[in-house]
Amino acid sequence: MDTTAQTDYNPALTGDGADKAQALVYPRIDCKDVSVFYSGKQAVFDVSLPVYDRSVTALIGPSGCGKSTFLRCLNRMNDTIDGAKVTGEIFMDGENINSPEVDPVLLRSRVGMVFQKPNPFPKSIYDNIAYGPRIHGLVEDRQELDAIVEKSLRRAGLWQEVKDRLAQPGTSLSGGQQQRLCIARAIAVRPEVILMDEPCSSLDPIATARIEELIDELRKRYCIVIVTHSMQQAARVSQRTAFFHLGHLVEMGDTDQIFTSPRERRTEDYITGRFG
C-alpha cells in the first residue's frame, strides 16, 4: 500500500482485506480544478479534491466558503440554479460527470443527496421511499418494492419506529426521524455516493447522535461526503476532512491530521475557533 502519496491513501481501509483495499486506493470521485460561478461571480476556485469510497469525507469551513456549492457539483444540483456555471472536471469511475453529455438525472440516481432541512415528500412514509425505485423502474412488483422499502428503512435505522405506520404521512415524523427518512429515501435508489449537506443542523443533539451513528454505519457500504458546520461532528464521523475558505480549498487530509496538526495557519485558526 502506497502510504507516501497523501491523496491516494484511504485511512478507512486499514485492517480491511488487501484485495478490496487495493481496488479502493483510487478515489471514487476525483475533482480537478472545479470552479463555480453564480451569474458570473465566482464562488468556488479551482478545487481539486479526491473522495474515497467506503469512507466519510467532511467539508468544513465558515459560512459562505463554497463548501455546499462544491458539494452540489457532485450530483449536478447546481444545474437547477439559474445562472450557475460549473467548470473543471469531476471524474467518477473514469467518467467526467461534469460533461454536458452526462444526463444529470441518471447521475443523481447514483449520487444521492440529503439536505440541511429534512424534506420528506408530503406523502406516506412508504411512498417517500418507494418513489425513487418506482421512477427508475428498479422493481417489478409490489413485493420487491416492499422489500426495498424495508431494507432502506432498516439501513436508515428507522424500521423499528415506523414499521407499523408506513401509510402515515412522512411529515408526521419528528425532525430526526424525517431526516433518517430522507436518508432512507436516498438509499432506496441504490446510490454509490451519498452527499449530505449539513444533515444535522436542524436537529437536537440526541437526533444528531443517531444520525452520526447512522453515517458511521453507512460508511461501510457507501462513499459519503458531508458538509458540516460543526468541527466536532467532522472529527467524530469523518475519516478525511477538507477545509474551505472563501471559495478556496485550503487544506485536506486525514481528519486526525487536520485536527491535530494542520499544516496551514488558516486551518489552525479556524479549528481552534479564532474565526469563523
Place this chain on the structure above:
Amino acid sequence: MNNPPETSLQSEKALKRLRRRRAADTRFRMYGLAALGFALFSLVFLISAIAWKASGAVTYHVVKTDIVLTPERIAPDGNASPEEITRNIEGFYTLVRDDLFAHFPNAGDSLAVRQDFSALVDRLAVLPLARRVARHPSLIGQSVTVEVPVSDDVDLFLKRSSPRSIPFRIRAGAQINPGQGGGMVLAQPDLRSVRTTLTALGEQDGVPSVFVTSKGAVARLSDLGDEAATFELLAGDVADFESTPLKGLIVTVPESRRTISDLQIAWALALRSEGIIRRVPHTSLLTRTDSTYPELAGALAALVGSLLTMLVTGMVAIPMGIFAAIFLEEFAPKNRLTQLIEVNINNLAAVPSIVFGLLGATLLLGTFGLPRSAPLVGGLVLALLILPVVIIAARAALRAVPPSIRSGALAVGASRMQAVFHHVLPLAFPGMLTGAILGMARALGETAPLLLIGMVAFVAEVPSSTTDEATALPVLIYSWASNAERAWEPMTAAVIVILLALLVIMNVIVVMLRRKFERRW
C-alpha cells in the same frame, strides 16, 4: 425608612409612555373593528335589500280552472296540425277568458267590459297550453285543468305591493239593505277607521277606492254618510253579503292614476275568494325563458346560457392558464422576454372588461366570423378576461410549494418534469383550483363584454349548444332592470339572488376542494 426608589419600570415617565402606547393599541383596534363593522353592515344591508325585493317574486298568482277544449275554438278550420294549433293562441285565450267571464253573469257583455276583463290574463299566457295540446292532439274535446298566470298588474295588486292597499274589517252588527240599482246600503256601519284613512290620504286626482268583499261578491263604496254607507255592486250577488263580518280593502291610489281599474280589482278579488285565482310558488322563474310580460318571463334561457358560457370559459381558461403558469414558473428561463411576458400578464389583469368585449367583437366576430350572441364567443372572451387572473393565481400556488420538495425529488433522480408533475403540481393544485374557480366566478358576473358581442339579445328559446343564440344571467339582470313595469323589480332581484346563489356555490366548492386536497409540509 425611605420610600422605595422610583424604579425605571414604575416611574411617572414610563407609566405615561405605557398609557400612550396602550391608547394607541386600542385606537388601532377600534379602527379595525369599525372598518370591519362597516363592511359587514354594508354586506348584510345589500343582501337583505335584495332578498327582501326578491321575496316578492317567490310566489305569484295564477288562474286555475277547468276548461273544455272544444274543437270549434281550437281548430276552427278543422285543421288540427300541431303548427296550426300552436298558432291559434287566440282560440285558447278565448276559451280561458270566457270560462272566467262566466263567473260574472251580471257584468254585461259590452265590448269595453270584455276588453277590460281580458287584461286579467295576458294572451301569451296560454302559449304553454297551446303547445301541450299541439303535442297531444287527443286532448281536443277533453276537459283539462289549466293554470295560467294572471297579468302582472293583477298579481302586484293581489300581493298588495302596487297599488298599495290597506285591509280593514267591518264587524258584525251592520245591517244590510238592498239599495237602488242593484247596490247595497250598510246601516250603522263602524267605518271610523276607513274615514280616518281616507281623510289622511286626501283627494288628489280623485278619491281612493274602498271595496268590501264577501264570498264571491265585491262592492265599491260610493257614498260614506254618517248613518249609512252606500255601496255599488261590482261583482257577485247582494245575497252574498249576508254573512258578516265583511272584509274591506282601501286602495290608496285613485283609479285614474293606476293601471288596474276598479272593475278589474273587483273581478280579481272575486276570483280569488272563489279559489280560482290562487297564489302558488313561482317555479316558472326557473322553467321559462324571457318574455315581454313579467308574469310569463323566466331565467332558464339565461341560466343555461351562463352555464354554457362558463363551460367554454372553463375549458379554455383553466388548462391554458395552468399550463402557462407551469411553464413560466418551472421551465421558462428567467430572461428579458419572460420578464416582459410577466409584466404584461399583470397588466392584462387590470384591463377593463369592456376592452375584452371590443376585442371579441372585432376579432372573433369580425375576423373569424363566429356566430353573434353565442356562448362560444362569450366564453372565449371571458376566458381571455380571466386568463391573467388564473395564471397569476396558479403561479402564486406554484411558488408557495417549498423549493425543498423540488430539490428532494431531483436528488432521488427525478427529471424536472417528474419533479413538477409528481410533487409540485399535486401540492399546488388546490391553490390553482381556487384561483381558477374565483376567476370563473368573476366571469359569471361579467356583463360588459357580453353586451358587446351581442349576448344581450332577447332569447325565447333555451340554447342547446354553444353556438345557439343565448344570453347570460348578468345580462338578463341588466335588461330586466331597464324595463319600466313595476313587476320587473322583484323578478330582477330574484335573478340576482340566483346569480348570487351560483357564486356562493362556486365559493363553497373552492373551500371544500381546498379542505380536501390541501396538504401541509
